[in-house]
Amino acid sequence: LGKVEAYIHEKLEREKLHFVLLDPDDVSPDTAGKLAKMSEEVGVDAIMVGGSTGAEGEVLDNVVKAIKENSSLPVILFPGSHRGVSKYADAIFFMSLLNSRNPFFITGAQALGAFTVKRYGLEPIPMAYLIIEPGETVGWVSDAKPIPRHKPKIAAAYALAGQYMGMRLVYLEAGSGAPQHVPNEMIKIVKAVIDVPLIVGGGIRSYEDAKEVATAGADIIVTGTAIEKAGSLEEARKRLENIIKGVKEVSP
Numbered sequence: 001l002g003k004v005e006a007y008i009h010e011k012l013e014r015e016k017l018h019f020v021l022l023d024p025d026d027v028s029p030d031t032a033g034k035l036a037k038m039s040e041e042v043g044v045d046a047i048m049v050g051g052s053t054g055a056e057g058e059v060l061d062n063v064v065k066a067i068k069e070n071s072s073l074p075v076i077l078f079p080g081s082h083r084g085v086s087k088y089a090d091a092i093f094f095m096s097l098l099n100s101r102n103p104f105f106i107t108g109a110q111a112l113g114a115f116t117v118k119r120y121g122l123e124p125i126p127m128a129y130l131i132i133e134p135g136e137t138v139g140w141v142s143d144a145k146p147i148p149r150h151k152p153k154i155a156a157a158y159a160l161a162g163q164y165m166g167m168r169l170v171y172l173e174a175g176s177g178a179p180q181h182v183p184n185e186m187i188k189i190v191k192a193v194i195d196v197p198l199i200v201g202g203g204i205r206s207y208e209d210a211k212e213v214a215t216a217g218a219d220i221i222v223t224g225t226a227i228e229k230a231g232s233l234e235e236a237r238k239r240l241e242n243i244i245k246g247v248k249e250v251s252p
């Protein structure tokens, strides 16, 4: 395993993890730097950087650089396409959106980005990425056929298929800003069939949400909107402390 993946596995033996997602299209480098510093202080385990629109080129590079300058947390790219690659990051979720209708998001972007990942020496972490209803922006942009909230077995089948294809993480995504997070029942059933770590994100905003999702079986909980839209650094810190409390209270 690469350095970042080994770090994740080693930590997961002791606790559930919380990753913060920063979207370079929504936060300035200056704000990203401040949020990353604060995130490290309150016990976030890694920073993910990416988004569906505009998270590329200089805009992406400058946000990643600011995060690296202000924290020692691993920075993992969370790309919307082959354009979401930055040489300043530590690792990249080398993800395939298994329930897209468009092969570009399953294998096309991956092929276009592969040489860039190699050239930059980024650590690729293969991940099955599944869009669950409502799917929000990422669901629309990536032409997903979102898995219905009341069909947990479909999610489990895709997750297990991802594992059998060699992916070492599974991510259940309700979409950034989703009114509700992925249903607990779905998380539970997916967790029961796979052996690789399970990441859950989209619509997680509070201590209660985080604790619920972790209790249902998520190993890694991702939040973005809750801190990006907090209004002030103090409010973001408060929200993050509560979310992390909910995550860490649940034993792995």
Ligand code: 1GP
Residues within 6 Å of the ligand: 021, 173, 174, 175, 176, 177, 178, 200, 201, 202, 203, 204, 222, 223, 224, 225, 226
């Ligand atoms: C989106 O899962 C992440 O890709 C985070 O979602 O912005 O709703 O926290 P939120």
